[in-house]
Amino acid sequence: xxxxxxxxxxxxxxxxxxxxxxxxxxxxxxxxxxxxxxxxxxxxxxxxxxxxxxxxxxxxxxxxxxxxxxxxxxxxxxxxxxxxxxxxxxxxxxxxxxxxxxxxxxxxxxxxxxxxxxxxxxxxxxxxxxxxxxxxxxxxxxxxxxxxxxxxxxxxxxxxxxxxxxxxxxxxxxxxxxxxxxxxxxxxxxxxxxxxxxxxxxxxxxxxxxxxxxxxxxxxxxxxxxxxxxxxxxxxxxxxxxxxxxxxxxxxxxxxxxxxxxxxxxxxxxxxxxxxxxxxxxxxxxxxxxxxxxxxxxxxxxxxxxxxxxxxxxxxxxxxxxxxxxxxxxxxxxxxxxxxxxxxxxxx
Amino acid sequence: xxxxxxxxxxxxxxxxxxxxxxxxxxxxxxxxxxxxxxxxxxxxxxxxxxxxxxxxxxxxxxxxxxxxxxxxxxxxxxxxxxxxxxxxxxxxxxxxxxxxxxxxxxxxxxxxxxxx
Numbered sequence: 001x002x003x004x005x006x007x008x009x010x011x012x013x014x015x016x017x018x019x020x021x022x023x024x025x026x027x028x029x030x031x032x033x034x035x036x037x038x039x040x041x042x043x044x045x046x047x048x049x050x051x052x053x054x055x056x057x058x059x060x061x062x063x064x065x066x067x068x069x070x071x072x073x074x075x076x077x078x079x080x081x082x083x084x085x086x087x088x089x090x091x092x093x094x095x096x097x098x099x100x101x102x103x104x105x106x107x108x109x110x111x112x113x114x115x116x117x118x119x120x121x122x123x124x125x126x127x128x129x130x131x132x133x134x135x136x137x138x139x140x141x142x143x144x145x146x147x148x149x150x151x152x153x154x155x156x157x158x159x160x161x162x163x164x165x166x167x168x169x170x171x172x173x174x175x176x177x178x179x180x181x182x183x184x185x186x187x188x189x190x191x192x193x194x195x196x197x198x199x200x201x202x203x204x205x206x207x208x209x210x211x212x213x214x215x216x217x218x219x220x221x222x223x224x225x226x227x228x229x230x231x232x233x234x235x236x237x238x239x240x241x242x243x244x245x246x247x248x249x250x251x252x253x254x255x256x257x258x259x260x261x262x263x264x265x266x267x268x269x270x271x272x273x274x275x276x277x278x279x280x281x282x283x284x285x286x287x288x289x290x291x292x293x294x295x296x297x298x299x300x301x302x303x304x305x306x307x308x309x310x311x312x313x314x315x316x317x318x319x320x321x322x323x324x325x326x327x328x329x330x331x332x333x334x335x336x337x338x339x340x341x342x343x344x345x346x347x348x
Numbered sequence: 349x350x351x352x353x354x355x356x357x358x359x360x361x362x363x364x365x366x367x368x369x370x371x372x373x374x375x376x377x378x379x380x381x382x383x384x385x386x387x388x389x390x391x392x393x394x395x396x397x398x399x400x401x402x403x404x405x406x407x408x409x410x411x412x413x414x415x416x417x418x419x420x421x422x423x424x425x426x427x428x429x430x431x432x433x434x435x436x437x438x439x440x441x442x443x444x445x446x447x448x449x450x451x452x453x454x455x456x457x458x459x460x461x462x463x464x
Contacts (some may be wrong), residue, residue: 176422182445
């Protein structure tokens with residue numbers, strides 16, 4: 001998969017690294033890191049040194065959060081003590097990366113969630129993770145998003161803004177999902193009290209967007225969904241059952257308890273949100289994941305991104321739908337292990 | 349009438365071979381995609397065996413909740429989704445949620461048995 005080292009992109013990356021580091025790294029070999037849906041990611045290697053380059057696909061329309069903003073967010077996160085890959089240099093669309101993008105340090109570890117949850121050599125990491133995730137979230141949430149130029153601010157209260165966002169997205173997809181609509185309606189009618197403060201929210205904080213090494217959390221990556229919002233949003237999203245990959249009894253990303261995460265969150269300066277507030281955002285997280293599954297399947301159907309994997313997500317919508325409805329007050333169904341765990345895990 | 353194997357039996361065979369053999373031929377970092385295909389074959393096999401009964405029950409449920417009878421289940425789902433969005437079912441929302449749990453259960457029985 002390694003491309004010839006002398007292509008223009010490799011030369012451009014070598015120049016960028018030389019400029020940022022103050023010394024020429026030598027010839028750079030590039031290989032593609034698969035996985036990014038909307039962005040291209042390359043591994044750049046020179047000798048025993050490694051960097052990661054993230055860029056827009058050349059010629060692609062403007063993306064969610066432009067990479068220039070993402071670069072500034074990663075810089076702010078690094079300054080706030082969040083473990084992130086050290087950001088080196090941003091290059092605009094007319095620069096040496098052939099599209100907008102940035103170069104950062106490579107961080108060793110895995111971001112494949114099932115591996116984090118099962119690999120023997122990551123047992124100690126799993127024990128450390130709940131507290132490390134709490135601490136990292138507290139540091140992210142210490143950042144005032146308004147101080148980062150370009151980060152999307154919400155025009156309305158964050159819970160209401162989330163309802164509007166996913167209703168609009170559902171309308172764009174055009175597939176009827178009555179279970180999601182019922183959950184959304186309930187959440188709209190029972191919003192949490194206004195948040196005491198708004199802050200930077202990562203927007204997709206789960207194992208798939210974290211790099212985990214033997215010592216635990218090594219870096220928080222993929223900031224493209226970051227925005228200004230309610231800090232409880234990131235915590236609720238992290239508790240969504242789909243991110244437990246079968247470890248249903250460990251509600252924080254399949255690795256541990258919410259209490260351990262919140263203790264560390266508070267100790268690192270975060271304000272402990274109420275359980276109801278976190279459940280509200282967990283339920284909204286299930287709305288979000290159900291709608292994203294529908295949108296990905298739709299992207300396959302419309303030919304935007306033909307892929308059996310995306311198509312298969314259309315048959316997974318029912319998983320977050322189930323968890324969403326289980327989090328709402330019970331009308332008649334018996335409480336079951338899994339989604340909400342128990343009556344006290346439900347919203348009221 | 350097609351000869352045996354039935355469509356579902358053919359899909360079972362495909363799922364088995366993808367899972368047990370083809371997976372091994374594929375580079376490690378791409379095996380996940382073979383698992384996706386094997387799983388899809390298994391899902392479709394269950395869907396074929398389940399037949400139309402689940403959709404019939406969804407049609408009844410959606411029509412009853414929205415109060416607008418329809419012949420087609422997608423049409424009924426669209427009408428119900430719109431009624432819920434507009435707040436027409438606010439007074440009966442918990443009843444709607446209970447009914448929709450059954451709808452989601454029917455989908456899970458095909459797509460991911462055991463998830464509940």
